[in-house]
């Protein structure tokens with residue numbers, strides 16, 4: 001029987017990949033994880049068929065790498081079955097460059113992906129790196145499999161991929177925590193708990209509305225801020241927040257570099 005997907009790893013990403021694949025294709029992927037299907041004593045990721053040896057995943061037409069890069073290097077380094085695998089390898093291990101993956105799976109179609117787990121099992125939007133040397137027919141076939149997870153954005157340069165991969169996943173999580181801090185700052189002097197809840201709710205609603213309207217900050221200032229008014233004072237006092245964000249983003253890029261094999 002044709003098996004389309006194997007998932008290496010059953011942590012946050014591996015579980016989400018298996019569940020979303022099952023929900024959208026009605027097919028069960030093969031799954032392997034170091035600690036097995038009953039690691040939590042209850043049986044994890046019910047939507048997949050568990051295998052006890054990771055190389056059994058290579059019976060599938062495509063595999064998703066959902067374990068850290070160093071763990072994959074240990075598992076697949078010098079593994080003959082990996083060397084013979086001719087399917088698709090979709091790697092979410094941010095630390096592994098496509099050249100390292102190609103050494104492990106020299107005959108496979110390698111696509112680095114940056115999945116973004118925001119929609120529960122409804123979809124997993126992804127950024128994918130299209131290898132320059134990949135023939136068009138193989139690219140289209142691999143891309144069609146990835147599209148089973150949801151929307152795909154594609155870039156063709158590995159450096160660009162590494163930088164904007166952070167923008168689609170890790171960075172928004174950090175920015176949302178900054179937005180939550182901004183909400184808390186605005187609620188600081190409110191002692192009434194229900195007023196505080198209302199305040200947080202209307203703040204987040206306004207943020208969502210502004211983002212949904214797609215306004216950039218300059219347009220926003222022009223449209224919303226009355227000259228000499230309260231919003232304008234806020235925007236002018238915001239000052240060095242760009243420098244702060246730049247420094248946080250650079251820290252994250254530095255960590256991504258440290259993790260690279």
Ligand SMILES: NC(=O)c1ccc[n+]([C@@H]2O[C@H](COP(=O)([O-])OP(=O)(O)OC[C@H]3O[C@@H](n4cnc5c(N)ncnc54)[C@H](OP(=O)(O)O)[C@@H]3O)[C@@H](O)[C@H]2O)c1
Nearest residue numbers: 009010011012013014033034035066067068071092093094
């Ligand atoms: N979570 C995300 O949104 C996301 C997005 C993009 C990329 N990624 C990347 O995907 C990978 C997994 O992330 P995650 O969030 O799913 O992490 P996680 O929840 O901590 O799960 C890690 C998985 O890797 C396995 N693992 C860890 N060390 C291992 C080793 N030495 N040998 C074999 N397996 C090992 C774990 O095995 P057990 O099941 O036995 O614990 C588990 O299945 C990472 O490389 C991460 O950078 C994650």
